[in-house]
Amino acid sequence: MERHFEQELEKLNKRLLKMGNLVYDQVHNSLEALLTCNIELAQQVVDKDNKVDKLDVKIDKLCQRIFALTQPVATDLRLIMSALKMNNDLERLGDLAVNISGKIEGVSEYREILTELHVDELANMADLIVKDVVTILNTRNTTFVKDIFSSASAIEGKVQAISGRILEEMMHKTEVIVVATNLMIILTQIDRIAGYSTNIAESIVFIVDGKMIKHKNPFREDGAPST
Secondary structure: HHHHHHHHHHHHHHHHHHHHHHHHHHHHHHHHHHOOHHHHHHHHHHHHHHHHHHHHHHHHHHHHHHHHHHHOOOOHHHHOOOOOHHHHHHHHHHHHHHHHHHOOOOOOOOOHHHOOOHHHHHHHHHHHHHHHHHHHHHHHHHHHHHHHHHHHHHHHHHHHHHHHHHHHHHHHHHHHHHHHHHHHHHHHHHHHHHHHHHHHHHHHHHHOOOOOOOOOOOOOOOOEOOO
């Protein structure tokens, strides 16, 4: 029975990492499609969303089966509880990639605006934060959690700055309202990518250290953990 339990946990870890890699590919491709205005690539992201959904269901069912057949405690219990939450957060990241992809056709004729607003820099930041999340999902190295929180804060600030510029343009140029609206939606999705990334980082800390850092500022400006 104990050997079977270990095998189930191993399977859970593998499926979580598979989910992380799949979602990273979705986010990466959606952002690549945004910067290159590649409508075909954007459609591929939309088409592959069913793979994310199917894996999401498999992970949920596996967690339910482990709970039903065993009585996990301590670290194992934290892993299963966190796996359910991380799976949900990863699935939402996949949805955000689809949402971005769905708006690319609406901005595809305004590629120069993306460059002018430095959306490329923002997209690269979003791509890296999800990549870092998948890395700690694999390594469980909480040393880099601080970097994820810092990146999320930087993304939030950049989203606000770009949104401000877009709103100012909308006030003076009515002809840009449609593309500006699509861009605002895309920016919202990127901001949420940062948010879900920190959620997953919080779950990793809970698994490894048993600490709940939700709704807290875990790192002060000097980089030391907050008390």
